[in-house]
Amino acid sequence: KKQVVKAVGRYFTPDWFVSLMLSFVSPSVICRKKVAVVEPACANGQFLLGLRDCFPDFFKNAEKMGVEIDLFLVSQMRERFKELGAKLIHGDFLLWEPHQRFDLILGNPPYGIPSMSEHYSLRVEQSRKRQYRRLFRTWFGKYNIYGAFIEKAVTLLKKGGQLLYVVPASFLVLQEYKRLRAFLAYSGRCEIVYVGNHVFKPYADVSVVILSLTKGVDAGKLTLFEWDGDKTVTVHLTADWKGEPVTFKTSLTELLDSCCERTLSDVFQIRISPRTPEVQRNPFVVKSERCPNRGYLPILNGRNLNCGKIVYSLKSGYWIRRENIRSLRHFMGIPHLVVGLGFRNNGRLAAAYDAKCYPWMGDVYHLLPRHNALATSPYPPSDFIVKFLTSPLMAQYVKDKFKSISYHLSIVQIGMLPLPSPKTLQIIRRELSESGLERLVKTL
Numbered sequence: 001k002k003q004v005v006k007a008v009g010r011y012f013t014p015d016w017f018v019s020l021m022l023s024f025v026s027p028s029v030i031c032r033k034k035v036a037v038v039e040p041a042c043a044n045g046q047f048l049l050g051l052r053d054c055f056p057d058f059f060k061n062a063e064k065m066g067v068e069i070d071l072f073l074v075s076q077m078r079e080r081f082k083e084l085g086a087k088l089i090h091g092d093f094l095l096w097e098p099h100q101r102f103d104l105i106l107g108n109p110p111y112g113i114p115s116m117s118e119h120y121s122l123r124v125e126q127s128r129k130r131q132y133r134r135l136f137r138t139w140f141g142k143y144n145i146y147g148a149f150i151e152k153a154v155t156l157l158k159k160g161g162q163l164l165y166v167v168p169a170s171f172l173v174l175q176e177y178k179r180l181r182a183f184l185a186y187s188g189r190c191e192i193v194y195v196g197n198h199v200f201k202p203y204a205d206v207s208v209v210i211l212s213l214t215k216g217v218d219a220g221k222l223t224l225f226e227w228d229g230d231k232t233v234t235v236h237l238t239a240d241w242k243g244e245p246v247t248f249k250t251s252l253t254e255l256l257d258s259c260c261e262r263t264l265s266d267v268f269q270i271r272i273s274p275r276t277p278e279v280q281r282n283p284f285v286v287k288s289e290r291c292p293n294r295g296y297l298p299i300l301n302g303r304n305l306n307c308g309k310i311v312y313s314l315k316s317g318y319w320i321r322r323e324n325i326r327s328l329r330h331f332m333g334i335p336h337l338v339v340g341l342g343f344r345n346n347g348r349l350a351a352a353y354d355a356k357c358y359p360w361m362g363d364v365y366h367l368l369p370r371h372n373a374l375a376t377s378p379y380p381p382s383d384f385i386v387k388f389l390t391s392p393l394m395a396q397y398v399k400d401k402f403k404s405i406s407y408h409l410s411i412v413q414i415g416m417l418p419l420p421s422p423k424t425l426q427i428i429r430r431e432l433s434e435s436g437l438e439r440l441v442k443t444l
Contacts, residue, residue, distance in 0.1 A: 012043065013108045013166065017199050018050040020227070024193070024212050025104065026162045030055055035062045035103040038156070040093040040149060042066030044077055047107050048086055060085075062103075067093045094132060094148050102156055106164040109149035111206065113142050138180040147171060147180045150211070154187050159216035169194060169207040169405045172246040175412050182243030189218035192246065193225040193232055197404050207404045222246070245412060250400040252437070256418045259428050265415030268337070268367040272411065273301075273360040274328050279316075284324035287317055295321050299328075301362035305340045305350045307390040316361055325359045329366070333357045337367040337382055339389065341408035347399055349409075351389040353382040365414055380421055388420065393432075393440040 013021075029035065035058070039047045045066050052059040064086035068074050074090045081088035089096070093109075114124030114132065124132075124145075133139050136148045146167045153163045171177035172192070184190050193210040200206060210227075222241035225232040226248070236249055247253075264270065279285055279299065286292045291314075298314040305311075325333045334357060340350030341363040360366070380388075388394060394417070402413060420428060429441045 012203075013046055014199065015046075015050075017166065017195075018046050019054065021047075021106070021164060021166060021210055022050050022054045024164060024191070024210060025051075025055070025106075026212075026214060028160065028214075029104050029162050030058050032103055033061070036065070036100060037062045037104045037106070038065040038067060038098075038102050039107040040067050040105065040153065041107060041109050042068050042077075042088070043070070043073055045081060045084065045086065045088075048081075048084055051106070052084065065089060067091055067096055069093070094135070094145075094152055096152075098156065101158040101161070103158055103161045104164070105153040105157060105161070108166045109146045111144060111146050111168055111204075114145050138177075138183050140179050141176040143176055144168065144170065147177060150180060151183060154183070154213060154215060157213075157215040161215050163211065163213040163215070165211045166195075166199070166208050167211055169209045169403070172209070173402060173405055173413055174410050178243065181246070184213060185220050185222070185241045185243045187219065188213050188215040189221045190241070191223045191225065193227055194235075194248070194403060195227045207406075224248070245416070247401045247416070248403055251435070252432075252440075253397055253401045255428065255431055256397055256420075259424050259431075260418035260420045261424065262419050263415060264367065264417045264419055267370060267419055269370055270411050270414055271329065271331065271366045271368060273362055273364045273366065276361065279318055279328070279361045282320070282327060284320050284327050286319045288319060289314070289317060292319055295323075297322055297325070297358055299359045299361050300364075301360065302340050302342060302350070302364055305338060305352060305364060307344050307348050307350055308352055308386050310338070310352045310354060310356075310358075312356060312358060318361065320359050325357070328359050328361070331366060331368050332359050336369075337385060339365045339367060339409075339414060341365065343395075343398075343408070346392070347395040348392065349389050349394055349398070351386050353386055363408065365411065380419070384422060385419065388425070389417070391440070393428075396440055 037048070037051065039045060042048065048064055048066060064084065066081060066086055067089045068077070069092050071090060074088060078088055114129050132148055136151050138147055138151045150163070150165060150167065153165070157163060171180055191212040195208050195210065197205055197207040199208050220240050220242065222238045224235040224246060226235055285299070286296065296319040298312070299316050299318040299320055300310070300312070301316045303315040304313070320328065322333070335353065335355050338352055338354050338360065342350070344350045398409070432438060432441055
């Protein structure tokens with residue numbers, strides 16, 4: 001059942017995708033005489049079965065293992081693994097300490113933020129989570145458990161050994177994975193194939209990549225590919241990757257990135273609104289469907305924010321007096337730009353200028369001018385920035401640069417957005433018109 005699948009973070013891999021992944025097994029691994037192969041979180045051994053079908057001679061001569069934490073699955077699959085000539089180990093791969101290293105580690109690790117909280121789907125006891133946090137140096141913030149599976153696998157590889165996983169694409173750009181990206185860049189040659197969000201539907205609407213890492217070889221070399229349904233297309237190659245966010249390139253993104261002098265993070269500090277638990281703990285906040293008294297303002301959230309417009313009415317159910325607004329955040333009560341995390345109609349960004357200085361909570365970013373940016377050269381007027389951010393041009397830019405990696409933009413992604421001057425925008429408009437893309441700039 002879908003809810004059971006989510007509770008253990010397990011999404012079974014379609015056979016066609018197993019075959020696709022195995023096409024990326026390195027020839028340098030296949031040609032080895034004596035090899036050791038392990039499939040973490042192996043369940044029914046899909047990848048070992050695929051390996052047998054795709055590379056029978058290699059499979060026959062390999063030492064094969066599967067590690068599985070689910071005792072019921074282990075009992076059900078023991079005979080199958082015996083027929084495969086593979087050893088099935090009952091245990092937590094993240095805590096497993098084998099006395100050997102491996103030539104090939106492949107599979108589909110579990111996904112999810114480990115917690116017993118009802119807000120997260122992957123059920124992990126707090127004591128076990130603390131143990132993971134101590135063991136894995138890439139653990140940071142709200143870390144998804146697949147990141148720990150990546151780190152563990154890399155540590156268990158021989159030099160020249162290959163890791164081959166299907167994992168969510170979120171690690172490419174999100175701040176929680178900055179340590180993981182740096183770890184991968186340091187550990188060897190990375191090849192990443194973006195596949196999209198259709199692989200695990202209907203069980204999970206998650207964009208995934210095939211991650212291949214060859215340990216101890218060409219550290220810092222990164223090649224990004226995209227699977228178009230028939231073949232892999234090279235997006236770009238980097239020889240000195242140090243773990244920076246990984247994004248995609250098109251003629252449109254290259255035009256804007258090359259023309260625009262600055263990004264949003266160059267000009268603004270970007271801050272997030274307080275979350276619901278913090279708002280509920282605030283002694284000045286009142287929960288009510290109606291205004292409690294004169295002087296109270298509704299606390300706005302993402303539903304109040306549209307493309308170029310703020311609806312100043314109650315959506316959250318929370319109120320606070322104007323004089324207490326800064327108890328939520330010090331910058332509230334000051335006019336500034338606000339940007340929503342999620343997308344609106346046709347993938348456009350939600351952004352507006354809060355001239356009325358209302359309180360906010362939830363999924364809304366706040367853009368606060370950097371004083372040094374103002375001293376260098378004044379940033380464009382707020383209405384110009386709002387019109388640019390909410391334009392079809394920026395919707396297409398975001399789609400091209402970040403694909404469907406996440407359902408909303410992170411602080412890092414918002415900060416990477418280009419910010420042109422009015423003069424630069426004229427150049428961009430002319431270039432796009434000559435390319436037949438004038439529809440993207442009609443509203444600007």
